[in-house]
Amino acid sequence: xxxxxxxxxxxxxxxxxxxxxxxxxxxxxxxxxxxxxxxxxxxxxxxxxxxxxxxxxxxxxxxxxxxxxxxxxxxxxxxxxxxxxxxxxxxxxxxxxxxxxxxxxxxxxxxxxxxxxxxxxxxxxxxxxxxxxxxxxxxxxxxxxxxxxxxxxxxxxxxxxxxxxxxxxxxxxxxxxxxxxxxxxxxxxxxxxxxxxxxxxxxxxxxxxxxxxxxxxxxxxxxxxxxxxxxxxxxxxxxxxxxxxxxxxxxxxxxxxxxxxxxxxxxxxxxxxxxxxxxxxxxxxxxxxxxxxxxxxxxxxxxxxxxxxxxxxxxxxxxxxxxxxxxxxxxxxxxxxxxxxxxxxxxxxxxxxxxxxxxxxxxxxxxxxxxxxxxxxxxxxxxxxxxxxxxxxxxxxxxxxxxxxxxxxxxxxxxxxx
Amino acid sequence: xxxxxxxxxxxxxxxxxxxxxxxxxxxxxxxxxxxxxxxxxxxxxxxxxxxxxxxxxxxxxxxxxxxxxxxxxxxxxxxxxxxxxxxxxxxxxxxxxxxxxxxxxxxxxxxxxxxxxxxxxxxxxxxxxxxxxxxxxxxxxxxxxxx
Numbered sequence: 001x002x003x004x005x006x007x008x009x010x011x012x013x014x015x016x017x018x019x020x021x022x023x024x025x026x027x028x029x030x031x032x033x034x035x036x037x038x039x040x041x042x043x044x045x046x047x048x049x050x051x052x053x054x055x056x057x058x059x060x061x062x063x064x065x066x067x068x069x070x071x072x073x074x075x076x077x078x079x080x081x082x083x084x085x086x087x088x089x090x091x092x093x094x095x096x097x098x099x100x101x102x103x104x105x106x107x108x109x110x111x112x113x114x115x116x117x118x119x120x121x122x123x124x125x126x127x128x129x130x131x132x133x134x135x136x137x138x139x140x141x142x143x144x145x146x147x148x149x150x151x152x153x154x155x156x157x158x159x160x161x162x163x164x165x166x167x168x169x170x171x172x173x174x175x176x177x178x179x180x181x182x183x184x185x186x187x188x189x190x191x192x193x194x195x196x197x198x199x200x201x202x203x204x205x206x207x208x209x210x211x212x213x214x215x216x217x218x219x220x221x222x223x224x225x226x227x228x229x230x231x232x233x234x235x236x237x238x239x240x241x242x243x244x245x246x247x248x249x250x251x252x253x254x255x256x257x258x259x260x261x262x263x264x265x266x267x268x269x270x271x272x273x274x275x276x277x278x279x280x281x282x283x284x285x286x287x288x289x290x291x292x293x294x295x296x297x298x299x300x301x302x303x304x305x306x307x308x309x310x311x312x313x314x315x316x317x318x319x320x321x322x323x324x325x326x327x328x329x330x331x332x333x334x335x336x337x338x339x340x341x342x343x344x345x346x347x348x349x350x351x352x353x354x355x356x357x358x359x360x361x362x363x364x365x366x367x368x369x370x371x372x373x374x375x376x377x378x379x380x381x382x383x384x385x386x387x388x389x390x391x392x393x394x395x396x397x398x399x400x401x402x403x404x405x406x407x408x409x410x411x412x413x414x415x416x417x418x
Numbered sequence: 419x420x421x422x423x424x425x426x427x428x429x430x431x432x433x434x435x436x437x438x439x440x441x442x443x444x445x446x447x448x449x450x451x452x453x454x455x456x457x458x459x460x461x462x463x464x465x466x467x468x469x470x471x472x473x474x475x476x477x478x479x480x481x482x483x484x485x486x487x488x489x490x491x492x493x494x495x496x497x498x499x500x501x502x503x504x505x506x507x508x509x510x511x512x513x514x515x516x517x518x519x520x521x522x523x524x525x526x527x528x529x530x531x532x533x534x535x536x537x538x539x540x541x542x543x544x545x546x547x548x549x550x551x552x553x554x555x556x557x558x559x560x561x562x563x564x565x
Contacts, residue, residue, distance in 0.1 A: 067523060093525065094542040124499045126538045126545055127517060127527045170503030170510045174522075181522040187542075194542060198497050203455070203474035205497045283544035299541055305523040308539070327516070328528050383526035386539035386546065390525070 044144040045237045045262040045270065051245070051375040051391070052255040055087035055183050064181045065369055066305035066379055066391045068245075070260060072186055073141035074099065074106075077149045081106060082141070087183045090243070090260065092401055093301030094123065094187035096194040096227025097140060097150065098131055100175065101157035103183045110134040110160070111151065113210050113219065120209040120216050121153045121227060122163065123185075123194065126383075128171030131155045131185075132163035140230040145262050147233035151225060155184070164216045166206035185303070186230075188241060188260075190284050190414035191404045193226040200226075232403045237263025239406035240413060242270055243302065247396030250335055250363060252373030256395070264400055264408040264417075275400055277410035277417035278344030278354045284414065286344035288387035290314070297386045298342065300399065300416055304390030306376075307360060308383035319382065320365050329365030329381035337361050340387070347402065347411030356418065360392065439507030440492055441551055444469065444483040465556045466490070466563070479505070482564055484556050491550035491564035497543050506549055509534050513549070535561065 047070055054064035068090040074097075075082035083106050085099055110118050111134065124130045133155045140147040154160075156175030163173065174180045187194065195207045199221050208226070209216035232238050245258035261270045280286050280299075288298035290310065306329065312319050315338075320331035343355040363378040377395040393399070402413035410417055438444050444467075456477075461468040469481040477496030481489050494500045502510050513536045517527040527538040527547075538547035550564045 125525050126540050127524050128502060128538060165501055169499045169501045172514060198475045205475040207498060285544060297546060301541060303523060304525040308526045328524055382528045383539040384537040
C-alpha cells in the first residue's frame, strides 16, 4: 500500500500535464502499460462546507439550525453549460443528488425508461417529509473533481405528475426552499446508490416509479440508472470522503466553515491518521451502547439537525414543551454531559470489534434555537429506540465515510472512521 | 399459548398497499394483504392477536388487534415508510398536525398526545416506527407490546 502511494506521487506529476491538456474535451487518458494501475492526477479535492443561516429567499437567509451546506456545480453532460447551486444540504444519511426544480435554470431533459415513460423518484424521511420528481443526468463538479453523467432527482417540477400516495405516504412535501431549508440535498452517505439492492429486484419498494399517462407505479430499475452518490463516480479520490468541522462552544456559533475532502488515503491531505474504522450492517447501522444498553438502530447523519436519541425515560432529559417550536427536542435547564460507546466490526476483514467512546452534551434547545446562532454541538431530541448521531457529532472531528465496495487502507466500505 | 398460522398469497396487484386502520376494525386485514402482494402470519396470544404482513423488499408491518377485533397498535420497518394515511387512518391528521409544527430536518417524529403515540425513526433504506392508542390497550397490556 505504502509503496504504491509513493510510486503514485512520482507518476502524478507527469499525468497532471496530460490531464490539463485534455481539460475541456472531457477525454480521459488511460494507460495500458505493463499491468500497473495508472496513477490518478493530483487534483484539488477540498470542497468548502458551511453551517450558516441557510439559502436566501427574497434576499434574506431563511434561517436554519444545524444544517451543513455546500455549493455544487451541475453541468449538462459533456458541456461547459453549468450552474452553481448554493446551500445544498450535505447529507451522510442518504445517497444521491437532489436539486429543487425552482433553482435550475438550465434545460435538462428528464430520463425515460424502456417503455418511453418518465421515471419518478421518491425519497422519504422519518419525519414523514418527502421529495418527488423526475430523473435527469448531469455532470457533478465539486472542488476539481468531476462525476460524469450522474442521475440526479429534479425535485418538484410543476410540469411533472403529482406524487403518488405510496410516495407521499400520508406525509408532507419538502420541495420548496422554505420547506426544505436548502436548495437541494447532496447524499454522500455510505452507499453507492439510493436504493440498491431492493429497487433492482422484482418486488421493488416505492422508490422508483414508471409514469405513463395512466399513473405512476413502482418499478424495478437497474443499479446504473438509480441516483448515485457522486463521490464514487469521480475519476479519482472515489473511495470515500472526509468531513471536517472545527469544535464550537456550548452556546453555538453564528456560522462555521469546514472542508469536505474527497478520497481516503489517496492524497497527502486525506490519510486516516489515528481514525478508527467501524463497518456497518447492510442497512447502514451500527451499535451504540448507552447506560449499558446496546441500541442497534444507530447511524451517523449530517442531515439530521441534532442528536436524536432514545427518550426522556432512557436519557433522563426533559422534553421541551410539546406546544413549542422545539417540541420533540430536549430542554434541560442547563447542559448535561453524556458518554456513549459506538461499535462495529473492523472493515479490514479481521472481524474484531472496534469501539469508540463518544462524549457529548445536550443543551436547552429552546435557548439555543432562539439565539442568533445557527451551529450547535449540543442540540438534541428524542427518537425512541434509535441513536441518530446528527450534525453536532461532526464538530471538532474529522469523520471519514468509506463508500460501499470501495477500498482504502481501512478496508472495504461501507464504514465510518473517526 | 401461541398459535401461528402462515398464509401465503402472491397475486398480481396494481392497487396501492393498504392496511386495517389504527383504532378501526381488523376485518380488512386479509384484503389488505392481498392488495399488498404480501405474506401474512397471525400470532395469537391470550390478550391480543398480531397480524404480520411482510414483503420481499424487507417491509414488515405488524397490526395488534384486541379480542374485540380492533387495531390498538401498529409497527413498521422497511426500506420505505408505509402509507401512514392508510395505516393511521383518521389519526394521521392529528399526527401530521403535531409533527410538522417543528424544526426542519429532525428526521424523526415523536408524538405523545393524551391518547395517540407515534414514533418514527431511521433513515433511507431502514425505517422503523410504531403507533398506538393508549385508550385501546387491552387490560394487562403495556405499550411495550407494540414493537
